[in-house]
Amino acid sequence: MFKKIIALSAVACIAVAGLNAKDMPAKKRMVSSPFLIVEKIPHITRTVKLNWDNKKLNLSEDQKAELLKIRQNTMSSVEKITKEVNELEDEIAQKIVAGATPDELKESVNKIAQLKADTTMVHLNCIYSTKKILNEKQYKFVIDQE
DSSP states (O other), rough: HHHHHHHHHHHHHHHHTTTTTTSSTTTOOOOOOOSSSSSOOHHHHHHHHHTTTTTTTTOOOHHHHHHHHHHHHHHHHHHHHHHHHHHHHHHHHHHTTTTHHHHHHHHHHHHHHHHHHHHHHHHHHHHHHHHSOHHHHHHHHHHOOO
């Protein structure tokens, strides 16, 4: 049911906007998040990266090696899925302006919803894995930086 609501909302927004995403100037083109949950979950590896050599965080070399693997795996997964989401969104935007019906776009919208759910799970797994590597003091420091 939730996916249907997301799917229909996305199609409705695109239809109301009446914009062809590919034809929009790059500066005005809206970029959507690849995640279902936006601005409520910390981007913890970004914060770790920004504080990599911070003495307050005090990462060991072993922790750095493990954290680097998590970040690389997370970023490559998110980038791959984001590319696919953007392509599908552009396709939907073009098709709705060209006269496609919401029913014709439903499968693509559902695919976007699933991809965003997948990306959100990658993000949640990243946080969980990172938390397991950091000690309590380090984790608190990172969360406090968010």
